[in-house]
Amino acid sequence: MAIKQTLEVINIMEADGIIGRYAIGGAVAAFNYIEPTVTEDLDVLVSFTELPDSPKSGLITLAPIFSYLKARGYSEHQKESLVIEGWPVQFLPVASDLDAEAIAQARDVEIGEGEGSVRTRILRAEHLVAMCLSVGRPKDLLRIAQFLEENVVDVPILCGLLRHHCLTEAWQAFCRRAGIADPCDIHRKP
Amino acid sequence: MKNYPDISDILARKEARRREIRRLTFGEKIAMVEKMRERLAPLKRMREEQRERTKSSRPSS
Numbered sequence: 001m002a003i004k005q006t007l008e009v010i011n012i013m014e015a016d017g018i019i020g021r022y023a024i025g026g027a028v029a030a031f032n033y034i035e036p037t038v039t040e041d042l043d044v045l046v047s048f049t050e051l052p053d054s055p056k057s058g059l060i061t062l063a064p065i066f067s068y069l070k071a072r073g074y075s076e077h078q079k080e081s082l083v084i085e086g087w088p089v090q091f092l093p094v095a096s097d098l099d100a101e102a103i104a105q106a107r108d109v110e111i112g113e114g115e116g117s118v119r120t121r122i123l124r125a126e127h128l129v130a131m132c133l134s135v136g137r138p139k140d141l142l143r144i145a146q147f148l149e150e151n152v153v154d155v156p157i158l159c160g161l162l163r164h165h166c167l168t169e170a171w172q173a174f175c176r177r178a179g180i181a182d183p184c185d186i187h188r189k190p
Numbered sequence: 191m192k193n194y195p196d197i198s199d200i201l202a203r204k205e206a207r208r209r210e211i212r213r214l215t216f217g218e219k220i221a222m223v224e225k226m227r228e229r230l231a232p233l234k235r236m237r238e239e240q241r242e243r244t245k246s247s248r249p250s251s
Contacts (some may be wrong), residue, residue, distance in 0.1 A: 003220050031223060032216045035208055038226045111217040122216070150212060 003028075003042065004111055004118045005085035009074070010044060011118065018068045020047040023106030023121040025092065025131065030143055032109065033125045033152040041081045041088040045123065047103050048093060060093040098134065098165045102127035126158040133162070133170050145178055159184035 013019050023029070026043030048060055066082065069075070074084050081088030094100050106121040123131075129147050132140035147153050162171045162184065175182040214222070 002224060028220070028223075031219045035212050036219045036223050036226075038230055039223065109216055111220060113217075117217075 002085070003087055004116065006042060006087040006089060007111065007118045007120045009069075009072075009084050010089070011120070013065070013068065016068075018065060019091070020049060021103055021106075021121075022046045023103050023123050025102070025123050025128065026090075027143075029122040030128055030147075032122050033128070034143070034146045034150050041078070041090050043090050043092055045092050045094060045099060045103050045106075047100070049100075062091055062093070065091055096134075096165075098127070098130055098161075101161075101165075102131065125153050126161050129153055129158055130161050130165060130167055133167055133174060134165075136170070141174060141178070144174065145180075148180065148183070155183045155186075 010019075010022060014022055023045050024042065025045045026041075027037070027039035028042050069082060069084065074082060076083040078088040081090045083089070092099075094103055102123050105127065106123050108119060109122055110117050110119050112118060125147060129144050132144050162168050168184070171184065172182055211219070211222070
């Protein structure tokens with residue numbers, strides 16, 4: 001049931017070349033920065049570009065992941081996720097420049113200590129906020145508010161990211177809706 | 191005018207606990223989430239069963 005076993009399986013998939021570089025995203029990644037709440041699944045952002053067999057057409061299929069896991073006894077699906085050691089895992093291929101940058105800059109973390117520990121990567125707070133903004137569901141916007149309230153975001157980095165990925169307008173709309181002063185205003189060059 | 195009890199000390203303790211939780215390591219937070227998932231599993235099952243019942247009791251069009 002423990003997430004450590006789930007991550008061990010994903011680490012082996014990366015070592016076996018079934019997936020490229022990966023990083024934890026979504027709610028579980030957010031828990032590294034903010035107060036945790038219950039979540040149903042583990043979102044794993046996956047890159048395929050560095051794999052030798054990566055498709056040139058831009059179309060990505062998750063079939064090799066599913067057949068690899070099925071051969072190892074993981075075939076239970078829950079909605080869009082596949083259950084690995086008790087955790088429903090959703091594999092999300094890199095689908096934008098923001099995703100690609102987020103995965104490239106994901107930070108290494110170790111869960112647990114000593115022999116029972118497992119290494120993994122999690123997305124940075126600023127990328128998580130930008131991704132929440134671009135998805136824009138009510139729960140994503142709430143999560144952004146938590147990141148800001150708990151002061152875990154590097155504001156100049158976030159503002160640069162938002163500009164670079166054309167999310168400034170969405171950000172300003174979020175600030176207006178949330179009734180907060182736009183922190184990027186102070187960091188914006190005149 | 192009604193006289194309500196002062197619960198500011200309860201709220202302050204809750205906030206202090208939340209601050210403590212925020213300071214936990216990633217691994218400690220994940221362990222906490224896993225415990226929450228276990229505790230909430232019966233409620234999740236109940237919700238799913240209820241959904242199924244509602245679905246099956248709806249007249250088909």
